[in-house]
Amino acid sequence: MDENGVSARRDLTSYVGRAEDEARLRRLLGEARLVTLTGPGGVGKTRLAGRVASSMTRVFPGGVAVAGLAGLHEGSMVTRTLADGLGLHDTPARTARDALLAHLRDRRVLVVLDNCEHLAADCAELAAELLRACPDLVILATSRCSLGVAGERVVPIAPLAVPPSSARTVEDAIAYDAVRLFTDRAAEVLPSFRLAGEDVAAVVRLCRQLEGLPLAVELAAARIRALSPGQIADRMSDSLALLTTGARSLPERHRSLRATIDGSHALCTGVERAAWECCSVFAGAFDLAAAEDVCAVPGLAGFAVLDAIDGLVDKSVLLRVDGATGVRYRMLEALREFGQERLVATGAAGVVARRHRDHHARLLEQADAEWFGPRREDWFARLSDRHADVRAALTWSLREPGEAVVALRMASGVIEYWIARGAAGEIREWLDRALALAGEGTPGWATAQARAALCAALHSDLDGARQRLALAETIGDDDAVPAICHVRAFVALLAVEPHALENAAEAVRIFGARGAVRQQLHPMFIAAVATAFRRDLAGARRLLAEMVQLCEAARDEWYRSMALFGLGTVEIFFGGDLGTGERAMRDALRIDLRVPDVLSAAYRVDGLAWASAKRGDWPAAARLFGTAATLWDRCGAEPDIAVSLAHRELLAATRGALGDARFEEAFAEGRRRNPHDLLATPVPARPEEPAADAVLPPLTRRESEIARLVAIGLSNREIAVRLVIAQRTAETHLQHILNKLDFANRTQVAVWVNERLVTRTAPGTGLR
Incomplete structure (x- = not known):
């Protein structure tokens, strides 16, 4: 599930209440095909959806797919985000929506659309189409408003139950979920905390003031390290009084949440408040390095950012997320919205958004520089974790006047990441938008057109690829020539047209002269296949052996x-x-x-x-x-x-x-x-050949394999090509063979091998 949405908090803290809501929701998901949980921010819609969805995997053998939508800025990305959640790739002649429909049509799947309110129309359109086309599909949505789709069952989620003001004993108070939630969270912050004595009345008063809104209760409980329950309740009373007079347009429960958030913000130090506001720019989870970049304001540098992040985690403003790429942090949507409001009010929103964009532009540049080699898997994981923020950074750059040139540079960099994600169609759209806005005079424009042409070719849109290549060639940019040759070769190979080999060879030559080893490799692959089409198997093998050698030298898998x-x-x-x-x-x-x-x-x-x-x-x-x-x-x-x-x-x-x-x-x-x-399963041997993996003592398995190839007359280079190893590796193995057998030359090795193979294939040996 999406760690930025539905299931992110499930294992971080205890879960209080909602047993009746869970049971009702499971029942409805067995009866209706679209169920929408509605309610104000902070009421617990996302967490309830996550709890129920994760418990229903047996009911939905096709799986549970989650689209966390909170960080999206464009409705067009709703479909892509769901496709990502299902692991679907862009395909030729099929849009992301077509791929979704094809995948879901015959499967019993539960789709969770989380945080739909700001993209409600797009979510409603997608939900309606999926439900029409996929008879076994069920959708669970969370939103502050209903989607308005025919057949939708709307389930308002109420706050947690609060005790009457007359409750004075621990037993009376703890019977209510809001009090239980407060005591659980307070104990997590301050392990010595126990609900007793005069604290009971204060906690009851506080929970009633907050009307049982879970996020508000959790934020209030996070203050227990610095304040007593009575002090927290007093401060909350003051905040509510201020909001009641100053913001009457807000619904009462929104005022309760806003008062709690205001109170948490006021309790933060100045640097913590600054960090809260700056970090609200992130669409997804972020790490400390990213926080340090966006929080680059006076007073927030070095350890000050770490201290501020630590303080915000303590106050439940940030949630810690442990993952394969290290510790990251996430902000709940209501708190992120508050931070964004503060940034706009102070006039700092544009500055912080630019720092956010610059951080992700540098991240993509670093990934591009280190992609070819042993860190590729690490970079793929890091960029996947930050995909929502990469999208947000591209969106900002395309909307901000004069920034399209940066979007063009970001989109045309590590193209392999998008292809590996199965998102050639998405990056093609980003490139096309950036190319249109940046203009032909922009540095790198022709190379970016060639990148867009490559993505078009990957989608079998050969006419689109040719059109983009023609545009790239009109610029006369020498830097773009090898990229254009590369794509021309790919288009020719796919279209079974002439000159694939010549264009690929030219791309390999120019990239090689520039020391761009990584850029040589796909053209080298194209050249090898084109060479094989001409029935030159030896030439194709040589090219692929060289390609393997380059990869082994760089440790790129x-x-x-x-x-x-x-x-x-x-x-x-x-x-x-x-x-x-x-x-x-x-x-x-x-x-x-x-x-x-x-x-x-x-x-x-x-x-x-x-x-x-x-x-x-x-x-x-x-x-x-x-x-x-x-x-x-x-x-x-x-x-x-x-x-x-x-x-x-x-x-x-x-x-x-x-x-x-x-x-x-x-x-x-x-x-x-x-x-x-x-x-x-072993590779079957041809009937006329001994088993390829037969060991010839005292040689190792690999040495035996090489000795057999020596026996049939292959040179060291040919052995390297056949086994897809470097020639120097083959030479080293042969020297080991000569040393072990105390031979002086290859002819002695060939005679020795043939003698043993005759013995092994004789009748009665069982090795025929």
């Missing part, structure tokens, strides 16, 4: 997986060595499943299906096509980029060989298989 997939495609589909191709596909799959990268894994499993089909093992091919289909479905994609020809031809051949009935049976079996299980 993402592009290495791409190179291994390329090798697998060349060997399997273009008539090379099936065993080598299948091992390359498995090695690529092993990388993808570790990340995990579901879309890439789907390509690799599809490739394994090709190998089985080429070998004539039709049942295995059908099962593998089934497993791949499950992965395609999981990310809402289709095998229509890069592998469409191989996929179509070999899928049709498999179905033709088995017949429809046997094919569907094996395909369904494969759909139920865990792709991780494929890695435990």
